[in-house]
Structures are given as C-alpha cells and as structure tokens.
Amino acid sequence: MVDDVRLPAPTSPSRVSLFITCFNDTMFPQTGRAVVTVLERLGVAVDFPLEQTCCGQMHFNTGYADETIPLVRRFAEVFADAEVVVSPSASCVAMVRDYYPRVAELSGDAGLAREVQALRPRVLELSELLLDRLGVEDVGAYFPRRVTYHPTCHGLRMLEVGDRPLRLLRAVRGIDLVELPEAEQCCGFGGTFAIKNADTSIAMVSDKVRTILDTGAEVCAAADNSCLMHIGGALSRQRAGVRTMHLAEILARTKEDAAA
C-alpha cells in the first residue's frame, strides 16, 4: 500500500462505470455479465465505456513500468468523469489504487499525478461497492451448492477487503459455504511468475488444490479471475471434478436460474 485510501462516504451512487479489465473482457465475459445482472437487480445503472482496455498491472508487475505509463493515462481519461468505477478484479483495483501514483510519478507528469489522485478513491472492487457504498449484503442470490472461498492475495493484503466477499456469500440462499484450510496462502499465480517460475508456482497451486479438495466443495469461488484461472487450470488438469466461479457469478444466480 502506497498510503491509505479513504473511501468516499457511503452514499449510494446512481450510476457506476464498469471497468471489466482486459482479462475478463476477453477470457471471462460471463463475470462481466454477472456484475451487470447483480447491479441492475439492485437498481443501479451501469455504464461501460468502450474505450477502456487494460490497467497495466501485468506490465508494471513484470518490470515494464515505462510501458505502463500510457495505460495509466488512458485509464485516467476514460474514467475521468465516472462517479464510481467498479471492477470484478481485486488485483486490477489494487493496481489502480496502490501503484498508479507511483507510475504517475515515474511519468514526471504532474497533471497525470493529480488526475490519478482524484480518481483512485473512486475505484472500487465489487464487494466494496456492494457493502460500503450500496449497503447491501443480501443481493437476492440463490445457489444451492457446496462452495469454498479463496481470498486472493491482492484483495486480502492490498485492498484489505477482509470478510466482505464472505459476508456476501453467507447471504446467498441455499449455499453450503465451507471454510478453506490455509485460505490465505497464495495460489502461486503471481502473473508472469506462473511462467517465469513455473516449477515453484506449480508446487504452490498443488497445495492449494489439496486444501480445496479437502473441503469437499463443488465450487471454489474468489473475487479475481486470474487466480481462479490458475487454480481452475490445475483442477481441470487433475480432472478433480471441482470448478471455479467468480464471486459475481454466484451472486447473479437466482431461483429462476436454478429452475431453468
């Protein structure tokens, strides 16, 4: 954490801008559709600026900070007028909130630094928006499955979302939520770490898979699809019979979906 981010006072925004992230846009569109479903169900209008692309997290975390500068500039322009920006990715929100000031500093552009400072408190992870701004714990979801929840590292330690996702899950009707042993252990994704240090990453995800299987859950949920793609990739390779789902997708499910 660069420094404390003071979240705005809990006034319900009438309109939120969705930052889907390049990764979800391309690989996990169902997560974006689920976010729209949940927010519209709660009476919130969703706006999706089509000029958005990528927050630059992968570039920045891999050491390509210079290449990140134009992406930060783009993000700041695209969302300049947004009242609140919501994203279903804890790590991308952490990038904006914790590291954008550093990138702006590297750019030497004082104007960008000001824009970033003004924007970052308005960028929220989905569970933060639901609980802190909309004041909703029960989003009217129904999901009769055994689910375990993996708190992803950036949500846990950078955003410090705490038990917000768990509170949302506990309010889901029909859910059988089981605690994940050693939940706070990293799954070993770490962006390019999973490729640059593939062997160590595999050793880490093997232990994560073991603890997930120990719960007997059918679904492993999290608030970040990058970690879920990693965990899910290992579960799939092992034909473990357990699937991964983004928190938003569980929150979007209703009795009608179950019947369909």
Next chain:
Amino acid sequence: MSEHRSGRVLPFPEAARAALADTQLRHNLGHATHAIRAKRAAVVSEVPDWEELREAGRALKERVLRHLGQHLVQLEASVTRAGGVVHWARDAEECNRIIGDLVAAHGADEVVKAKSLTTEETGLNEALADRGIRAWETDLAQLIIQLSDDSPSHILVPAIHKNREQIRALFVRTLEDAPADLSDDPRELAETARLHLRKLFLGARVGISGVNFAVADTGTVSVVESEGNARMCTTLPEVLISVMGIEKVIPTWEDLEVYLQLLPRSSTAERMNPYTSLWTGVTDGDGPRAFHLVLVDNGRIEVLADEIGREALYCIRCSACLNVCPVYERTGGHAYGSTYPGPIGAILTPMLSGMSEAGSLPYASSLCGACYEVCPVKINIPQVLVHLRHREVQASTQARGVRERLSPEHAAMHGMARVFASRRLYEAAQKAGRVAQRPLVRDGNIRRLPGPLGGWTAARDLPPVPPQSFRDWWRERS
C-alpha cells in the same frame, strides 16, 4: 541462483527446480516454517500496540538512514571514548583484510565466530583461511553448516534444511569427541556440540561477532541470541572484533526498547530472547582487553541512493518474511544463492551485489505480500520487488540493446502495450486470439502451449478464449 560457494550462480528458476525435487528438504522446511509461523502469530497477537511498535521501528530506521553519516561518526567517537577502535571498510575485500590484519597482529591462527551474517556476506572465513587462519563457527546451526561444508539456508536458522538424523550422522563423522553411539536426541546432540565448542572457546585468543544494534550516543554494541555461544565469543577471548553493516546503528539507548520487542517475537517467536549481550568498549578485568568495531559499507551506500529500494536497509534480520513466504517454504534458502535468502534476500542481494549477479531474484516472488504483512519494520517488499524488476528490465535493455528488445518477453510486453493503447487494435487482437488458438484447443481446453508459455501447461490447463467478448455482448444488448 544457487551454491554461491561453487562459484557458479544459477538463476533462481533453475536452482528452485532442483530444490523442489528434494523431498527431504521440502518436508523439513514445510514442517519448520509452519511451526514458526503459528508461534509468531501467537506471540505477536499478545502485544496490543504491535502496529504502533512496527510504525516506530520503521520511523526510527527512516530517520537513522536520513542522517546515517552523522550517526556513524557519533558512534565512532563513542566507541573510541570507551576504549574501542573503529575501522571503516568500503567493501568485502577491505573488511576481510582489516580483520585478517587484526588477527595476525595478535599472533592468532584460530578465531571463534558467532552471529555474523555480514562476514558471511564478505566471505571472511575463506579470506582468513587463505592467510592460514582457521575460523570456527560457534553458533550451533552455523557449526552444523560449517562441519558439513554447506552454506546457510536461513537467516536465523541456517541449518533449517537439515533434520536431527542428518545432524547426528554429521557429528559422528566430523567431531572427534562425538560418542560412537550418539543418538538423534536433541539434548545429546547439543551436549556433543557443547563439549566441542567449550574447548574452542577456552583456547581462542580472538573472537569475532556480528552486531544487531550499535548505539551511537553510548558506543554500546548488542548481540541477541538463543544459545549463549555468542556471549562466550564476545567475553572469553582477549580480543573481540565485531562486524556490522553501517545500517545497524541506532541513535540512542532508548531506541533499543522498540527493537528488543520487535525482534524476538518476529524471529524466534519468543517474548524475549534468552541472551541479550550489550557491551561498551573495554572494561578492566572483565571481558576482552581489546575491542575492534568494523563498519562495513559493501554496497549499502548505493542502496541508500535508491529512493524506493533503500527501505531494504531497515531490515533487522528477523527472518519473519522467510518463514511466511510461500516461495521460500518450498525452495529453501540455497536456491537464492545469496547470504540473504527469502523475500528480503530477493530485494537486498540484487542491490548489494548488482543486478547482473542476481537479476532473477526480484522475480522469485508471486507478490502475495505475506512478507510485508509480517515485517516488524514494515518494509514494503512487494513494492521494492516490482521496482527492482523495472531496474532489471532497464539494465538488460541498456546492456543488450536490440537483442533484449527482440527477446520473446520484451517483444510481447511491447506489442501488448501497443495493442492496449488503441481500442481498434485491442478489439482486433481479441478476434485474432480466438482464431490463433484453434490449433491448440482440444475438447474445450488448451493442454499444451508452445515456447516459454509451456511452463503454464506443464501442470495447468488453460480455458480457450470464448466466442463472445464482454464488450461484444454489451454492444449487442444496447
């Protein structure tokens, strides 16, 4: 990186591969790190003002480093006033020469050592051996490392990768006094080591120690430990040489209060460490008759010049970051090929010894942040790791020029940055991805990727890019 004693340093991913396959190592480390983690969490939770202590510990170090020169000069004056002699060493070579000269001047061909990572960093034992001086490590774990001709794999528990059966066999093989029927009972093992060490302590004329804290205004030097062997080292020989990195200075005696609370709970998960030795210069009729303090730079001033990286110098060597690190837990310390392993080593080593020596270390982390969470002086290790990755990319671009720009990673990062800079290119790339993946998709999954990406599919499937992006869906509905 691995086996720095063999001369050749392996990049971390390669060294890690070998370590990951060592089942004994994995078992020993998994057991040890999990045990210490739980104990640390328990003793830290007892302290109601732990967060304030961490803030204080960090703030003090920040202040010390801002006026480092001033504090060191004051320390020199205080130590001199108390009858000690201060030596300044620019680098490892100078440090080793100063110590070698001191030992030789006292006519000793043998020294006893304890609790010094800095002399591990400078390679003092090897340098002394070249001058015909035998250095005996007396910290139990260090002794085990030395007897097995190994290198430490943990800052605080250097032999964490060995279990007691391995230690029993080692003692029987290397220690003359070890009984042939020695068991692997820890008490018997400790007794065997004790008998061996007592003889060394009583015979040695020169002792060498590390330094945890040096108080500038009194000239007091402090070593904290569990065994009492360092106290033997610092009190029995006629001559004591203490070696410290220049960042170990603290302004006043009162400042010890903060660190003596933070350090034991973070390192050994104890409320207080069993032995805290503090001495000021020399005292007639008590302890060594000559005291030398060697202040070592060895790259630290350059670290200080790095505005983001300098916080690595706040480190008080507690090793809490190693114990919670999911990478260290699985690879152990040798894979880092450095005196300082684990998360702190991954930031300190490349800055002290240069990116070309240790350029793979800043990447030896998933950036999970567990290290930052436990650090008693709040070093933002993930932020420094990312900063050093940036320095590494800049350095290799500068050194390799066009060749670096053409490397698969650099080309990919650059290409993607251009794609993300334009909505048109980005949307075109999404479509292109769906087409390009076709030969790779089998039964709805990608099970094998080419080139460097093959590391992913070595043990993980990859879902294919679905037919409709989110933005396509959004446009369709509105």
